[in-house]
Amino acid sequence: MTNIRKYYLGIDLGGTFIKGGIVDDAGKILLRDKVPTESEMGADAVVANIVTLCKSLMEKADLSVSELVGVGVGVPGTADSERGEVTYANNLGWKNFPIADQLSEDLGLPVKIVNDASAAALGESKFGCGKGYRHVVMITLGTGVGGGLMLDGKLFEGNRSAGAELGHVVVMAGGEPCTCGRRGCLEAYASATALIRDTKRAMERDPESKLWEIGSLDAVTGKTAFDYLDKDESAREVVERYIEMLGVGIVDIANLIRPEIIILGGGVCHEGDRLIRPLQEMLDREIHGGDIGPAVKIVTAELGNDAGLLGAAALLM
Ligand SMILES: [Zn+2]
Missing domain, CATH: 3.30.420.40 (ATPase, nucleotide binding domain)
Structure with missing residues (x-):
């Protein structure tokens, strides 16, 4: 053989x-x-x-x-x-x-x-969209926000594997409470849980919102605001704020690591271009050194679950 x-x-x-x-x-x-x-x-x-x-x-x-x-x-x-x-x-x-x-x-x-x-x-680094890159950041947007780092082609986990907690970098001092006990973590703004919370708040603030077509607050999912993005002002505000806060975290992480590629995984990444395009624009605009480069590419995960x-x-x- x-x-x-x-x-x-x-x-x-x-x-x-x-x-x-x-x-x-x-x-x-x-x-x-x-x-x-x-x-x-x-x-x-x-x-x-x-x-x-x-x-x-x-x-x-x-x-x-x-x-x-x-x-x-x-x-x-x-x-x-x-x-x-x-x-x-x-x-x-x-x-x-x-x-x-x-x-x-x-x-x-x-x-x-x-x-x-x-x-x-x-x-993803070995078999998916991170193939061929030496420095890869993965951010998973699910119930929480998880992080994984491939540096110089090797998994980086920190001392006793307790590092790479990308969801717990603070993007807003004194902000929303996080599951970790701090306030204002990326997870408290960019998880699906946070997106659901903010969609519900927007509905409560705006009784005329088309978001109410879904029936009740209990029917809100991480998709709801994106589904109404082009039809409802409140939904648009929720999505824009979500992307802005996630973007702040991404620019910070990109400045710290300067990877070649940032892979977004988890349920929210199914929004594809509606999520990736504004994030990429923000990253290109705000990353240290701007267009001097090297540029950092944002993509959605390829291997899914x-x-x-x-x-x-x-x-x-
Ligand atoms: Zn936290």
Whole structure:
């Protein structure tokens, strides 16, 4: 055989579901499946669910332990990749949990862990739109705002993997309260949660707004304001403010890192050009040195929900 492929297990551990896949060294997902996380049953039950998922994937793919290089796990929280320990995961209720050792013992395979946003950054850098770049910033706009950094072609996580918290740079001193305890963090303005909050506030302020066509405040999602962008003044204000605040964060991060590319992931990035174009204009205008360059390109993620799983697998490549 000339093309001997290597196989990896990639796991995307989420608050609700554990997604897993068998990945080859070209970043192709050969087989995938998911099981409920059941974090309310405790950390050991979650580990047991990951083990069951891994074993069932190996069985379906007809791969034995000796044919796999190892397992990579993306974790929603601070994951000390060197120690293999989840330092803190609010979503799962975990503190200092040595997940890698437990999984490795149960599966008989090497296990590596990483924060989920870093996993997405690694996945996009290796197999997605960050391919070929040396300095990549990934910002995920979801329930929270996550960050991942590839510097000089390597994942940068900071001391004990507690860095790259791009969602918790302050863009407005004394601003909106953040989940981290500070005020005015990027996450408090640029997460889908913040967008929903601001859309609801705009509706409450403006009883005549067309946004009320959706029925009630409970029907507001992270898409609502964008859906009414061209039809309603209040919606337009919400979107413009959202982009302005996200833009402030992006320019700051670009000035600090000066990457070649900034990848936006998460649900909000589905707005595509309506989001990217004004952000790119603001970045080009405000970045240090202006048009002297080098320019920083903003793009939307390419791998979608697979970025985390592929990045987790890539930990062992
Ligand atoms: Zn914060």
